[in-house]
Amino acid sequence: MPELPEVETTKRGLEPLIINRTIISVHIYKKKLRWKIPSHLSKTLKQKTINNISRRAKYLLIQLNNGHLVIHLGMSGSLSVVPSTEPLKKHQHFEIKLDNLTSIRFNDPRRFGSILWQEKGEQLKVMKNLGPEPLSYDFNNDTLYNSSIGKSKNIKAFIMDSKIVVGVGNIYASESLFLAGISPKRLSGKTSKNRYKILTKAIKQILTDAINNGGTTLNDFSNVDGNPGYFSQVLSVYNRDGMPCIQCDGKIKRIIQNQRATYYCSRCQH
Numbered sequence: 001m002p003e004l005p006e007v008e009t010t011k012r013g014l015e016p017l018i019i020n021r022t023i024i025s026v027h028i029y030k031k032k033l034r035w036k037i038p039s040h041l042s043k044t045l046k047q048k049t050i051n052n053i054s055r056r057a058k059y060l061l062i063q064l065n066n067g068h069l070v071i072h073l074g075m076s077g078s079l080s081v082v083p084s085t086e087p088l089k090k091h092q093h094f095e096i097k098l099d100n101l102t103s104i105r106f107n108d109p110r111r112f113g114s115i116l117w118q119e120k121g122e123q124l125k126v127m128k129n130l131g132p133e134p135l136s137y138d139f140n141n142d143t144l145y146n147s148s149i150g151k152s153k154n155i156k157a158f159i160m161d162s163k164i165v166v167g168v169g170n171i172y173a174s175e176s177l178f179l180a181g182i183s184p185k186r187l188s189g190k191t192s193k194n195r196y197k198i199l200t201k202a203i204k205q206i207l208t209d210a211i212n213n214g215g216t217t218l219n220d221f222s223n224v225d226g227n228p229g230y231f232s233q234v235l236s237v238y239n240r241d242g243m244p245c246i247q248c249d250g251k252i253k254r255i256i257q258n259q260r261a262t263y264y265c266s267r268c269q270h
């Protein structure tokens with residue numbers, strides 16, 4: 001599943017290929033993704049120039065003069081830029097043809113992704129109530145601690161809550177807690193300010209490393225293959241249950257918290 005680092009890598013990969021390009025036509029091959037792709041897009045996007053692309057949480061925002069095309073990759077989505085003449089592949093549900101004979105294509109086998117339109121001056125419901133970006137200055141030593149006061153949920157669920165901080169998915173939550181030496185079972189409201197400081201640093205570090213690793217896939221971005229590929233990176237605890245901890249040689253444990261698998265070392269994380 002594409003997490004924040006993959007979405008950021010997609011953004012960086014698309015940037016040089018689509019900015020300042022003009023949209024010639026829009027093609028919706030399969031309307032029904034997570035939500036219906038608005039059918040007015042063919043009209044709304046036609047002849048508009050792409051001014052910018054940015055990311056907010058796991059949403060990609062393609063900026064035009066009249067608003068933003070908002071794309072979420074869902075469980076299995078990916079974007080690619082290919083020659084427009086390339087035959088359409090099975091799971092390519094949406095296409096934007098650009099003025100240089102290339103196309104942005106949205107590929108999504110499981111169809112949990114979404115393509116939405118945000119009119120200029122408006123804010124989509126899905127973009128509201130989002131917490132700070134984990135790699136921004138707004139997410140700092142005080143942020144997590146201040147929002148933890150009085151909270152009763154476990155710390156893993158707490159850092160995965162997008163109202164608290166966006167983009168910390170299941171893998172990165174486990175990895176960040178391991179790096180910070182904090183047990184995922186600890187209660188968020190009963191964790192010290194100093195430990196939140198260490199955790200904040202760990203979250204930034206884990207996500208930055210993942211993005212930097214993902215950078216290597218950028219060269220393949222416009223491959224005919226049309227798939228940026230979700231990068232597998234070196235993980236310390238995630239998916240390693242029963243295997244030796246890289247720090248203490250103890251066994252990595254797997255538990256279920258809030259219906260999600262959590263991996264941790266009970267010796268290194270308290």
Ligand SMILES: [Zn+2]
Nearest residue numbers: 245248265268
């Ligand atoms: Zn350990």
